Amino acid sequence: EAQVTQNPRYLITVTGKKLTVTCSQNMNHEYMSWYRQDPGLGLRQIYYSMNVEVTDKGDVPEGYKVSRKEKRNFPLILESPSPNQTSLYFCASSHRGSSYEQYFGPGTRLTVT
Amino acid sequence: AQKITQTQPGMFVQEKEAVTLDCTYDTSDPSYGLFWYKQPSSGEMIFLIYQGSYDQQNATEGRYSLNFQKARKSANLVISASQLGDSAMYFCAMRGGSNYKLTFGKGTLLTVNP
Numbered sequence: 248e249a250q251v252t253q254n255p256r257y258l259i260t261v262t263g264k265k266l267t268v269t270c271s272q273n274m275n276h277e278y279m280s281w282y283r284q285d286p287g288l289g290l291r292q293i294y295y296s297m298n299v300e301v302t303d304k305g306d307v308p309e310g311y312k313v314s315r316k317e318k319r320n321f322p323l324i325l326e327s328p329s330p331n332q333t334s335l336y337f338c339a340s341s342h343r344g345s346s347y348e349q350y351f352g353p354g355t356r357l358t359v360t
Numbered sequence: 361a362q363k364i365t366q367t368q369p370g371m372f373v374q375e376k377e378a379v380t381l382d383c384t385y386d387t388s389d390p391s392y393g394l395f396w397y398k399q400p401s402s403g404e405m406i407f408l409i410y411q412g413s414y415d416q417q418n419a420t421e422g423r424y425s426l427n428f429q430k431a432r433k434s435a436n437l438v439i440s441a442s443q444l445g446d447s448a449m450y451f452c453a454m455r456g457g458s459n460y461k462l463t464f465g466k467g468t469l470l471t472v473n474p
Contacts (some may be wrong), residue, residue, distance in 0.1 A: 252406035278460060289451065289464040303459065316399060339462070345393040345455045346412050349462055 249274045253338050253352035257299045257331055260328060262360055267354050268323045269337030274349075274359065278343045279321040282309065283334040297310075297343060362387045366451050366465035372472050373442045380427070381437040382466045383452030389413075392456030394435040396426065399449040399467070413437060414457075442472045 251272045260266055272279065281294040282305075292305030296315040310322040310332055321340075325332060335356050339349040363386040373379040385394065396408040411419045411426045419426040427436040439446055452465045 280462070282464075287466060289466040290453075291464075293462060295459060296463065297459070305461070328378075335403065339405075341460075343460055345391055345418075345460060346410070347393075347455075347460075348395060348407045348410055349399075349455075350407075354403050354405075356403075 249336055249350070251299070251340050251350050251352035253336075253355050254301045255355060256353060257356050259358045259360065262329055263327050266325050266328060266357075268325075268336060268338075270321045270322075270323065272321075272338075272340040272350070273319065274340060274350065275318065276340035276342055277318070278290075279315065279338065280305070280349065281290060281313065281321070282310070282324050282337045282339065283332075284337065285334050293323070294314075306323050328357075330359050333357060333359050362389070362392075362456060362461065363445070363452050364454055364463055364465035366452055366468050368468045369466075370469045370471070372471050374438075375444060375458060376441055378438060378440045379442055379470065380451050380454075381470065383435045383465060384435065385433050385435060385454050387454060387456055389456040392454055394422070394426070394428070395411075395453045395455065395462070396435075396437045397451045397453060398446075401448070401453065405451075406411040408450075409437070439470075444474060445470045446470060446471050 274302040281293040295314040338352040341347040341349040393409040
């Protein structure tokens, strides 16, 4: 089954404790992206990757890191989480190009206290 | 820069009636794609329909159709014969530019009444 998986689905953590949210896709997509969703703001892009070892900042990259060592995986790293990073996070993947839909993972609900 | 505007924070519709969700966009890219996604209360993002900037005909997918008016930069979603399961948040999005970024509107919460 074609899918994007994310783990964990739910996470409650404390300020400053490093965490990683994993994302994996099995569709051989070149393009992967992370979004955060906050009430009233829609989805905003954090980072994206056009291919292996090619990553770039989106609209709200502060406080986040990513890596793309393999085509299928695109982890999101929060080195020192803060309460303002409490949000719903989505990973997405697609082929490169404006005509391709992005496939979304199920989301990770993160709470930072 | 790309921008998507959804001016209806919430909409109500009676079951079995049609409803139109508004979306306007702004971009300087000549080539772009327009998408609608549905987000039910369970949280997942579900792709509904796609319209390419060069497509001459409006896209349709089952009960969903996209009313694309390029000159007005609008891409409204029409849901025919609404069902209770259509109650959800709906996001209009545009993809374009050299980085193929997907830009979202703030969404419209649709409630279908029995």
